[in-house]
Amino acid sequence: MLLCSAVQAQGGTDTIDIAQAYLEPEGAPAWSGQVKLPHLWDKAYPGLAGRARYQLVLPPVAPDGVLRGLYFPRVGNQVQIYVGGDLIAHRGVLGDSRNDATKAPLWVPVPTSLLSSTASTALEVRVAVQPVRWGGLAAPRFGPEATLLPQYRERYIWRQWGAVAVVFALALTGVVAGGLWHLNREPVYGYFALCAPFGMLRYGDRLWETSPLGWPLWGGIVAFSLTVHMLLLVRFALALVGRDGVGARRGFWVLLAAEASLVVGGFGFGQPWCWTAALALLFVPAFWAYAVAAREALVARQPEAIALCLASFIPIGAGLYDFLEIRVSTESVGRSSYLPLATMLFVLLMGWLILNRYARQVRAYQGLSNSLDEKVRQREQELQVSYALLQQEHAQHAALLERQRIMRDIHDGVGSQLVGLLSLIGKGRTNAQLREHANAALDELRMAVDAIQPVGGDLATVLATLRYRMQPRLAATGIQVDWQVEELPALESLTPHMVLQIQRLLLEAFTNVLRHAQASTVRVSARHQDGPGQPPHLVLEIADNGVGMESSAQLGGQGLANMRARAQAIGAQLEITAAPGQGTCVRVALPMAPEPVQPAIPAPAPAAPASRWP
Incomplete structure (x- = not known):
């Protein structure tokens, strides 16, 4: 079999961006031919599950005793990796939808005994994919472990620990906001406390390869959690600047119904464009809330609006970048997402803003309490004077x-x-x-x-x-x-x-x-x-x-x-x-306790009568 592959050498590592692909979609004819990596299954076969084999070649290596390995920025959904015909790594079981290898990058050490110093070595990647799960294969990199392992770790930390940081920040600020809402029932705290669990579910999904439910049910739950999280953040922002009126409430329910319909279309009926449209629709309330906050910041000079505009600029920009460069553009498959870290910064800033708002309220209540105490003392003094006068009277x-x-x-x-x-x-x-x-x-x-x-x-x-x-x-x-x-x-x-x-x-x-x-x-x-x-x-x-x-x-x-x-x-x-x-x-x-009765008492007779019992 002739293996066609393009290898680009860079800094002692090789990036393999051409593969011979054998694609077997369910409900469609099989196909084979060369593909350019990254290859995104949902772009080629939207709404269909299936399996794929990607055949690549590894260049000859010098017998220098250097440990080498493969770094996959993105591969999945379930994957098996063969070098020279031997299975050297896998993630999940092919076809088991509870596993998803695309959630994290993959590092695979390659035994030296499987590599050749005079000829190319066959590399085969077998994957099973589910619809609307962004499966496929990004261009792998092959080279010395000392060079590629730090790249893998950097991406792993950026992607996985970024999710950990967002989950921790949401949990912390959500608990604080929930406690403040319990104290005074103010909606601004309630919105943030309610959006935190949905965001934790969405970003925390990256932290485990094995999902508690199968696909696409689990994917729909996570996707809907993201939409609820974002819409509640918009309600929080509007409530923070005092613009959470009837129109905002009606718009929230209309958008929530539209997002739910698109999520069902994307994950229930296997249409990737529906989920892409749902993500695009989320920018509408986000930009609208930002415009409202900007107006309040410029016109009313409201401190909360100014802080909200400054804090929202980064996550909105990061979300727009991720949507265009990762979701829409096929060439960027495998790139890092900036939204989790931007979200973490936004959540921390909002947590500070919530605490600062509550501190101002406490100071205002304390001032009001002191004023009331002073008025009560004055009133008590007046009452004491009045009581003394009443006692005297x-x-x-x-x-x-x-x-x-x-x-x-x-x-x-x-x-x-x-x-x-x-x-x-x-x-x-x-x-x-x-x-x-x-x-x-x-x-x-x-x-x-x-x-x-x-x-x-x-x-x-x-x-x-x-x-x-x-x-x-x-x-x-x-x-x-x-x-x-x-x-x-x-x-x-x-x-x-x-x-x-x-x-x-x-x-x-x-x-x-x-x-x-x-x-x-x-x-x-x-x-x-x-x-x-x-x-x-x-x-x-x-x-x-x-x-x-x-x-x-x-x-x-x-x-x-x-x-x-x-x-x-x-x-x-x-x-x-x-x-x-x-x-x-x-x-x-x-x-012992007679009722007070005071009738007129007749005066005694002026003269003593002569008869008995006068």
Whole structure:
């Protein structure tokens, strides 16, 4: 078999750019002939899978003991390499679509024993290709290992470690943006956090030869991830300059639908031009977003827009170069792509811009917080001043109400008694009647004074004071007092008004005992009751062993009405029981927390009536 090959020597290495090709596309006739390398399968048979054999020749080598090898800038999709008829290297299994050797350059050491110093050596490269996978063969280089291995390593690092750098940068900035979005739900952070995983999938696909899914499903997923990544970056850029409006949102979904259709056409139906069109379509929103950012930078002098324009210039230029020189031009197959490193620089700059934006927001929020704190402090001071004034006004109002109450009590109590006393004097009544009214006036005065004294909710003290006032008068008439006051709980609602009403109510009962009961003993009792089905209350009782009353009709009159009104004023219940020859009992049930009821209290009659219970 005659092997045709063109070998170009350069710097001690040989580049082989002519091969005898045997092409076997599926669904099309086989073909053989010379091809110029690089040879791109998708250009020759778009949408078809198949196999190819490329026969080349290696020039004679001097027996100098120098190690030599083959450097393939691009070969695939699955490949086997034979030198002198012996298999010396392979990547993947021919026809297994999960493997793709085109993702990285290939270095193959050639054993010296397979090379000849006098004649050419046959080199055969067998490949299996899948549609829309950019398979085929770039021009291999043959020469000393010391010369070619550094070239291979440089390209490998540029291509593979560039992808690693992009994935790491996307992961770092994506996590930061996601955390910031979680804090304040601002869309600009959400767009970047969302685009990062799609970009990581696209660029990370270069890092493993064996895909998790077969072709073309995996190719469609990776391609669609790239389109989503780029469109979300456009949304991020527009949101960064404040132009992510309704039109941008609608355009995003329209472009996403168009890109999805082209991806399906390219990978689902095996049409390479669809994927090329999808890549070309991505430049439309990219240039539009750049134009919007440039306008904001020139007109509004917006810092984010200026930074975005500077950061986007390099990746857009790199993407345009890769599209024209690698995707469109067949002669450039095997060249290095600049987009990953340009993308890494863009991502890092955007990460810095995101952090700087957040720092400005934090400073703005801190300034706003400090301003609010100062306003709150001023407001607190104003409220404190207002509260102090209200306290002062409340104290003055309380003092005024207390003075009015004292004046009213003196007027209604002592005043009415003095008026009655003057009336009796004018009528020439007896000394006994005058003395009785004078004592009544004195009792009213004493009760008004006693009501002012603080008792701290202690009802027993009020009763003791009343006993002290009444004891001499009761003893003068020969009436003994049976004191049965238990230890009582504090009554929080025991105000001076309430004390005065209790004193007057009980004084009315004592006065009736002195005037009408003809008793020798009066029992005064006080206890606390808290039984089931009723609220806790205090029970006060004044019971005598006098003559009692013959019928309930004798319980009427102005005196009883006054007692009931006083009990109602303090929320108490009044009960009077009497029977002929068995004495009379006045019972007052005083709730622990009575409802404040303040009906008008009728003034006592100016003259003492002659009947029982006046």
